[in-house]
Amino acid sequence: DTAVSQTPKYLVTQMGNDKSIKCEQNLGHDTMYWYKQDSKKFLKIMFSYNNKELIINETVPNRFSPKSPDKAHLNLHINSLELGDSAVYFCASSQTPGGRAGFFGPGTRLTVL
Template structure:
């Protein structure tokens, strides 16, 4: 049974479009995260939510907006997609706010053409 799931796994879209990536965790964790893995393979934190409240918001464009309808879900909406948004996006969760051990989803490869 998948602990952290993301949909879709692959997303190809054109510049200017708006898209969403969904994330769900069934671990009962309180904290969820979004990471971006760029072309240089660095994993960088974008957002963190604890019990539906934003606790980390790194410097990302306003075009990126996380939405947490409940503590088991953290979706990522991206408006006006740009070429530079192409990357792999990982969702993760942890049991304690800011816990060091995080469980990752399989990733969503976003390609903007």
């Protein structure tokens, strides 16, 4: 069984559109994260939720809105997509905040045209 799953794996869309990426973990972890990986492979944290509460919010444009309906799910909604949003987005989870975030999802490659 997949520990951290994301859908979709690929997402191609036009500028200005709104899109969502879903993430689910079946590990029973309390903390979930969203990371962005750019074309140079650089990984940067965007958000972290602990037990459905937002605990880390990096300087991410407010077009990005995470939502955690329960502690097993952390979805990412992006409004008014821009070219610079093209990247691979990874969801991850850890047992506790500040944990090793040892479990990453397979990633969602977002391409904005």
